[in-house]
Amino acid sequence: AQTVTQSQPEMSVQEAETVTLSCTYDTSENNYYLFWYKQPPSRQMILVIRQEAYKQQNATENRFSVNFQKAAKSFSLKISDSQLGDTAMYFCASPPDSGGSNYKLTFGKGTLLTVNP
Amino acid sequence: KAGVTQTPRYLIKTRGQQVTLSCSPISGHRSVSWYQQTPGQGLQFLFEYFSETQRNKGNFPGRFSGRQFSNSRSEMNVSTLELGDSALYLCASSLVDSDYGYTFGSGTRLTVV
Numbered sequence: 001a002q003t004v005t006q007s008q009p010e011m012s013v014q015e016a017e018t019v020t021l022s023c024t025y026d027t028s029e030n031n032y033y034l035f036w037y038k039q040p041p042s043r044q045m046i047l048v049i050r051q052e053a054y055k056q057q058n059a060t061e062n063r064f065s066v067n068f069q070k071a072a073k074s075f076s077l078k079i080s081d082s083q084l085g086d087t088a089m090y091f092c093a094s095p096p097d098s099g100g101s102n103y104k105l106t107f108g109k110g111t112l113l114t115v116n117p
Numbered sequence: 118k119a120g121v122t123q124t125p126r127y128l129i130k131t132r133g134q135q136v137t138l139s140c141s142p143i144s145g146h147r148s149v150s151w152y153q154q155t156p157g158q159g160l161q162f163l164f165e166y167f168s169e170t171q172r173n174k175g176n177f178p179g180r181f182s183g184r185q186f187s188n189s190r191s192e193m194n195v196s197t198l199e200l201g202d203s204a205l206y207l208c209a210s211s212l213v214d215s216d217y218g219y220t221f222g223s224g225t226r227l228t229v230v
Contacts, residue, residue: 011188033216033217033218037221043205043208043223043224044221044223044224045209045219045221050218062226091160095123101212103150103167103172103173103215104150104162104165104173104215105162105219107152110159
């Protein structure tokens with residue numbers, strides 16, 4: 001069965017420091033996309049970053065970057081210069097392992113990140 | 118441009134009743150997906166629609182149904198509500214499919230009493 005595993009239920013970091021959130025997945029697809037979403041207390045899910053699996057280069061969006069290890073099926077999110085507004089639940093998402101792969105996403109259980117002043 | 122709009126934001130229903138939730142996608146987005154979010158199960162896929170056709174369905178009982186209209190607006194319906202249906206229901210839209218990521222609405226918080 002398709003699973004996305006986020007092994008850190010909660011994490012905290014000091015403002016301006018760097019933090020890395022872990023994610024592993026097990027899709028059997030060869031070409032696919034991976035995502036990190038954040039859900040602040042306002043509860044709206046916001047797309048943070050997207051990685052194309054057939055690209056070797058790790059995706060970067062301002063202070064957010066990923067470490068994508070395709071063979072290991074690992075997709076971690078690094079947040080640099082953490083800000084108080086980064087406090088949120090972070091979800092890793094990948095396509096399912098077969099059938100309608102781009103018609104749905106499977107989400108991990110999430111990591112609650114708290115940025116402390 | 119306007120985001121994904123979900124109505125209502127909050128809903129309280131009694132067991133056995135039915136409920137209809139609405140979602141208006143971003144203009145031009147033709148794919149609409151629905152997810153149920155609970156503290157115990159996390160985000161679970163309900164169904165996905167594209168051009169009024171259901172392309173994929175999650176593992177939910179038949180009490181959960183949905184549809185999409187010609188203007189891409191979507192509704193989901195839950196009949197014979199159970200306490201366990203209490204959740205945040207999230208709607209997400211995309212141009213064609215999930216490859217470029219979703220834009221989510223703020224969700225409808227359903228409480229069944």
